[in-house]
Amino acid sequence: MDVIAGLHNTVRGLVKDGQLKPDAGEDLTKRLRDAAEKLADGEVDKARDKLAEFGKKVAKLREDNKLSNAGYQTLAAGLAQLATLLPNR
Numbered sequence: 001m002d003v004i005a006g007l008h009n010t011v012r013g014l015v016k017d018g019q020l021k022p023d024a025g026e027d028l029t030k031r032l033r034d035a036a037e038k039l040a041d042g043e044v045d046k047a048r049d050k051l052a053e054f055g056k057k058v059a060k061l062r063e064d065n066k067l068s069n070a071g072y073q074t075l076a077a078g079l080a081q082l083a084t085l086l087p088n089r
Contacts (some may be wrong), residue, residue, distance in 0.1 A: 003082040004036045010074055019068035024061055028054060028075075044087050051086075055079050 008029060015025035035050035058075045061067035067075075 003078060003085060004032055004039075007032055007075065007078045007082070010071075010078060014067070014071040014074075019071040020061070021066055024057075024066055028057060028061075031057060039086075048083075048086060051079065051082065 011020065011025050011028045011032070014020035015022050020028075031050055031054040035047045035054065038044075038047035038050055055076075058067065058072060058079070062069070062072040
């Protein structure tokens with residue numbers, strides 16, 4: 001999905017700008033990749049679970065001051081947009 005690709009690009013940009021540590025960026029990217037694979041396989045519920053993990057990780061990184069507030073807001077908005085695009089259960 002384009003929104004997942006956009007989140008990938010956002011994570012890369014946050015790492016590049018120093019708003020997110022590279023190891024945290026790799027972790028978030030892996031979670032997004034896993035979600036995209038589940039969606040591609042038609043496993044929407046599992047994709048939702050992976051995206052929920054992504055959201056929890058983003059919140060934890062912000063809580064631990066490992067992610068800027070602006071970065072958090074951007075990722076949270078993208079995740080919310082993605083949630084509205086997923087098929088209903």
